[in-house]
Structures are given as structure tokens and as C-alpha cells.
Amino acid sequence: MIEIRGLKKSFGVKVVLDGVDLTVPRGKNTVVIGGSGTGKSVLIKCIVGLLRANEGEVLIDGEDVTKMDERELVRARRKFGMLFQGAALFDSMNVGENVAFALRRLHLYPEHQVRDVVEEKLAMVGLRDIQHLMPAELSGGMKKRVGLARAIAAEPEILLYDEPTTGLDPIMADVINELVISLRESLGVTSISITHDMASAYKIADHIAMLYKGMIVEVGTPEEIRNTRNPVVSQFVEGRAEGPITAEHEDFIRFVHRSGETGMQGGR
Amino acid sequence: MADIGKRNGLTAVLDTFGTKVFRMVEHLGNIFILLLQCLGWLFRPPSEIRNIVKQMEEVGINSMPVVLVTATFTGMVLALQSWSGFQRFQATSFVGSVVALSITRELGPVFAGLIVSGRVGASIAAELGTMKVTEQIDALVTLATNPVKYLVVPRVVASTLVLPVLVIMADLVGILGGYFVSVYLLGANPYVYTEKTFQYLESWDIYSGLIKAAVFGFLIALISCYNGFIAEGGAEGVGRATTRAVVASSMAVLVSDYFMTSLMF
Numbered sequence A: 001m002i003e004i005r006g007l008k009k010s011f012g013v014k015v016v017l018d019g020v021d022l023t024v025p026r027g028k029n030t031v032v033i034g035g036s037g038t039g040k041s042v043l044i045k046c047i048v049g050l051l052r053a054n055e056g057e058v059l060i061d062g063e064d065v066t067k068m069d070e071r072e073l074v075r076a077r078r079k080f081g082m083l084f085q086g087a088a089l090f091d092s093m094n095v096g097e098n099v100a101f102a103l104r105r106l107h108l109y110p111e112h113q114v115r116d117v118v119e120e121k122l123a124m125v126g127l128r129d130i131q132h133l134m135p136a137e138l139s140g141g142m143k144k145r146v147g148l149a150r151a152i153a154a155e156p157e158i159l160l161y162d163e164p165t166t167g168l169d170p171i172m173a174d175v176i177n178e179l180v181i182s183l184r185e186s187l188g189v190t191s192i193s194i195t196h197d198m199a200s201a202y203k204i205a206d207h208i209a210m211l212y213k214g215m216i217v218e219v220g221t222p223e224e225i226r227n228t229r230n231p232v233v234s235q236f237v238e239g240r241a242e243g244p245i246t247a248e249h250e251d252f253i254r255f256v257h258r259s260g261e262t263g264m265q266g267g268r
Numbered sequence B: 001m002a003d004i005g006k007r008n009g010l011t012a013v014l015d016t017f018g019t020k021v022f023r024m025v026e027h028l029g030n031i032f033i034l035l036l037q038c039l040g041w042l043f044r045p046p047s048e049i050r051n052i053v054k055q056m057e058e059v060g061i062n063s064m065p066v067v068l069v070t071a072t073f074t075g076m077v078l079a080l081q082s083w084s085g086f087q088r089f090q091a092t093s094f095v096g097s098v099v100a101l102s103i104t105r106e107l108g109p110v111f112a113g114l115i116v117s118g119r120v121g122a123s124i125a126a127e128l129g130t131m132k133v134t135e136q137i138d139a140l141v142t143l144a145t146n147p148v149k150y151l152v153v154p155r156v157v158a159s160t161l162v163l164p165v166l167v168i169m170a171d172l173v174g175i176l177g178g179y180f181v182s183v184y185l186l187g188a189n190p191y192v193y194t195e196k197t198f199q200y201l202e203s204w205d206i207y208s209g210l211i212k213a214a215v216f217g218f219l220i221a222l223i224s225c226y227n228g229f230i231a232e233g234g235a236e237g238v239g240r241a242t243t244r245a246v247v248a249s250s251m252a253v254l255v256s257d258y259f260m261t262s263l264m265f
């Protein structure tokens, strides 16, 4: 179980997370949605302790990650698998070595089995016979899937997916959706996924949470989110250009126009 | 009015200077912390032996050709210069001693250190910097691996061990270069030259040079890893980190050389 309470994170004066509260029950998948740059990636980095939160708690099975020192974190992180938004494959290693990385570090399998285990993990994300390729030789979507295979390789209890289906074709996106669901159902993995893809969100989520202006503005089942009355959430899930999220933006544009005009009048 | 302007200019200069000094102290503190972490992880399992060997190959093979060429020409030019200088007071028979002592005690280690700063320092900072900005270091962390243990320890150990080896070879080819120029170009007597080369050379001259080399190797790797780790903001940030690594490690070589020399002799 993951419990986030009052999580705050700023970079200098810029406040990104301003008191996030979110609970992900054991064995469930919560999808976090929200506009670009609202801090979704920052949120999951705070959960694994890659970024240190300024305030608040992140409890993993009751243990507070934000209070741990580096050595305790190393132990706590064994529970996690994480897919990075940019895949973050090690570019000095080939695909096989990338996927096998945690297996070898933790000596989970004898060396002669590693190759087969890796091939199996790659098959789960719809890839075959690419262990010898270097990351530079892969397409964007392939990198993403290799990153996913690497994240699930050591069979973690908790998985954090940063946009698992972005950049994939619709068929592959659905393969990944099915994979996320099956990891949850067969292995009981607790997970947080970030996505912009509402079709995928509705499909894989037990709960959907919307991050807006540094806070979770609504959490609900896919059904509840679809029928939400919160104007911010409904604008986002329906993907409308007009609504409260963009209103500020429009005000700003109008403001710029107006000050431009007055500027010109002043010049005359 | 002009006075105020001048004073503001001066405070501004002092201000930026102050910030620079402050930053520098901060960096030094962070490097020291990295050093402590490095020592803390050094003997903790799993061992990074394979990684260390790989890095030793990298450091050694990367820098060997340049170090050898530089050392040869340093020995050669040293012979040439001291010959023409010593001719003024008929002391050319001491050229062999001068070349041997200067190379082993000072020039071999320092030039090797400077070249390794350029080659190895840059490649370490660029590699780690790229890993930093593309989140590969974050990925390591999530794969149950401490980046200091996995990335910094092997590089620091490898470079500390390899630099003395490079310097032994540099000493050798440097002295040979001096011999070649003196004997074949300047017409020195080969027997006298060889005798003079070893007459005043003590083992401590060589050992002190090797100790210096180990310290240089250590400092270069540590400083370059640090600069890679703090890289930020894409390709440009990696470029900046690389430049900083090379400048800082070259400076560290020269500064630490002075202090070691003053302690050793």
C-alpha cells in the first residue's frame, strides 16, 4: 500500500507539488492524470526517493520513505520497479544487459538462466530477438518497452509507470495495457501509472486521480471520473480546449494583446 | 555621481567574486562528501572487480599513446635545453642526471597527470554527465544500485592504480628520449651519459613520482565524477561539466603537486 500525505516539493521558488494526498491500496492500480508540467513525474520520483520532498510523508507499507537515509532507501527501493518517461536505458549496454541489470546485481538467477529470463520478459512487452541490439538502434516505442521489461524484470511489488503507452502504436499500446492489467491480477502488483491517454487510463485503472496545480483535485473509479462534475477534471478527460484549465491561459493572452494595444496607443 | 557608479561597479565585482568563492567552497565540500561515500562503499559487497578492470583498460589504453609521446618529447627537449645551457659552463656531462631527475621526480608524473586530466577526466565527466541528464543515474538507483558504488568507485580505483603504471612507462621513454637526443644528435658519450643518468638517481626519486601519480589519478577521477554528477540541462550542460572537469582536475594536479613536493623533499 502506498499512502501519500501532504506531499510538498518545490524547486527554488517554483512550487510543483503543494500538498498531495493520495492512497493506492495494495494490489490496485491508480492512474495519475494531469496537464503537461503539473508535476506527475516529480510525484513518482518523490515516491521512490529520487527527489527529496520538502514536506509530507510517503508511506510504503507503513514505512516513511521521506525520512529514510540513503542505506535504508536502497533496501526499500528493491520493492520498486520504475519505467521512466524517457526510458532511461543504459546506452553503454545492449538490450539484454539492460533488462538483466537488476537480475545480475541481485543474483536472482544463475548466470546461465539469465538470457532466457530476459527473453521471457522481453516477450511480455512484445519484443523478440533484440537482446544484442544497442539502445541507439531502437525506435522510441521499442525503447519504452525495453524500459518496461527492465522495470518488471526483478518482479517488484510496486510498479511506477511514467507514460507507458506514449509513443506506441494503438495495438502495442493495448498490449502494454493488457500487460499492466495482468501484472496486477496475476502478481498482485501495486502500481501508479501516469498517462495522457484517457482510453488507456479507463482500461487499466482501479482509480484515477487528477493532479492540478500541485494538488490531487479528484480521485475516483474510472466510472466516477467519466461522469465527474468537477469542471477541471471534466475538461481534461474530455479533452476540450475551452474550460477552467485553459481560461487562465486565455486571460493571459488577452492581457498580452491589450497591453500590446495600449503600448501602441502610447506610442502615437 | 561618477564616484557612486565606481563604487557600485566595485561592489558588483566583489559580489560576483564572493559568490564564486562561495560556490568553490561548496563544491570542495561536496567533493569531500563524495570522497567519504566512495570510501564507505569501497569494500562493501557485491565487489566491483570486473567493473574496475574494465575501467583500468579504458584509462590505460585511452591515455597510453599520448602519455608516451609527450614523455618522449619532454625528455628530448629537456636534453636539448639543458645541453645548450650547460655548455655555457662546460657541464654538459650532467645532462643525463638532469634529465633523469626532472623526469622521474616532476615532469613524468605532472605531464601524465595533465594529459589524463584531459583525456580521462573529459570522458568520465561526459559519460556520467550524459547518464545524469538522460536519467540513467536515476534508473540505476531504482535498480537497486548505488551510483557512487557502481560508477565512482571503479573509476577512482582504476585511475589511482593505472596512473603510476603510465608514469613508470613515461619515465622510461622520457629518459630514453633524452639519451637519444644527447647521444645521437648532440654527440654525448653514451657511456658517460648512461653513468650520469643513474649516478644521482635514487629509488626515492622514482617512488615519489609514482606516489604523486597515484594521488593525481585519484583526484582526477574523483573531480571528474563529481562534475559529471552535477551536470544539468541537456547536451549543453554535459559540455559545461566536461570543461569544468578538465580545468578543475588540471588545477588539482598542479596545486597538489606543489604541496606534495614540499612535503616530500
Ligand SMILES: Nc1ncnc2c1ncn2[C@@H]1O[C@H](COP(=O)(O)OP(=O)(O)OP(=O)(O)O)[C@@H](O)[C@H]1O
Binding pocket: A011, A016, A034, A035, A036, A037, A038, A039, A040, A041, A042, A043, A085
Ligand atoms: N530537476 C528539476 N529542477 C527544476 N525544476 C524541475 C525539475 N524537475 C521538474 N521540474 C519542474 O517541475 C514541473 C513538473 O515537471 P514534471 O516533469 O513532473 O511534469 P509532468 O507532469 O511529468 O509533465 P509531462 O506530462 O510533460 O511529463 C515542471 O514545471 C518542471 O519545470
Ligand SMILES: [Mg+2]
Binding pocket: A040, A041, A042, A085, A162
Ligand atoms: Mg512527466
